Amino acid sequence: MKIDTPIIPEDLTEKKFTDIFYEEDPEFEMCLVTDSQFENESIERLRLYQTVIKNCNFVNTDFSRIDLTDVRFENCDLSNANLGNASMNRVEFLNCKLLGSNLTESYIGNTKFGESILNMGMFGNSKLEKVIFDHSVLESADLFDCKLKKVEFLLCNLNGVSFEDTSLKGIDISSSNFDSLVVSIENLRGCKVSTSQAVQFASLLGLKIQR
Template sequence: MKIDAPMIPENLTERKFTDIYYEEDPEFEVCLVTDSQFDNEFIDRLRLYQTVIKNSNFVNTDFGRIDLTDVRFENCDLSNANLRHASMNRVEFLNCKLLGSNLTESYIGNTRFGKSILNMIMFGNSKLEKVIFDDAALESADLFDCKLKKVEFVSCDLNGASFEETSLNGIDISTSEFDSLTVSIENLKGCKVSTSQAIQFASLLGLKVKG
């Protein structure tokens, strides 16, 4: 599946993330942020546009209603960050940690989570459209009552993930691994799975597959 990559100019203005407090509105445009420590902070309705953020920490920071367009995060830690009601379009998280982060009630479009740790992340009541999880860890991730459209899980760890009240119709999880998964049988209809996964789901139904 092809998704739209972030459109970021080559020449970016270098900023420290703490400079956001000196802006009239909490926003950065056409910026490069590197090696910033911004843990346990609070900014409402932050807007980032055509910006790259590298090697920075945002642990426990409250970014409620964050608006991201054409943004790339590289080697960043957003563990336990509050990103509720986020709006994302053309965003990449590469080698990032979003352990236990809250992305409930968000819109996430044209977004790639590559080689990132998203264990225990919360996506409940969100819409994900044209999203690729690529070699990502999603252990015990919560995707309760989500709308998934053109979403791929490529070589992911989905063990213990919950898709309660979420349809997996048209979603391909065949290259991913899990020992257990929370999903109802009716919401599995149309999901693309591997042969071994089909046997796993059959055993959950109490079926005995003869080889």
């Protein structure tokens, strides 16, 4: 599946993330932000546009209603950050930690999570459209009542993920691995799985497979 990647110009203005407090509105446009410590802070309705964020720490920071367009996060820690009610389009999280992060009630479009840790991440009541999880770990993540459209999980760890009240029709999880998933049989209809995963689901149903 092809998704739209961030459109970011080469000529970016270097900033520290704390510079956001000196902006008239809480927004960065065409910026390069590196090596910033911004944990335990709170900024509502932050807007980032055509910006690259590298090697930054946002642990426990409240970014509720954040608006991200054409943004790349590299080697950032957003563990336990609040990204609830976010709007994301053409965004990449590369080698990032989003351990326990809150992304509930968000729109996430044309977004890639590459080689990232999303254990216990919360996506409940969100719409994910054209999203790729690539070589990422989502152990015990919660995707309750999500709308998934053109979403791929490529070589991910999905152990313990909850897809309660979320349809997996057309979603490909065949290259990923898990010991258990929380998902109802009706919501598995149309999901693309591997042969070994089909055996796992059959055993959860109590079927005895003769070899």
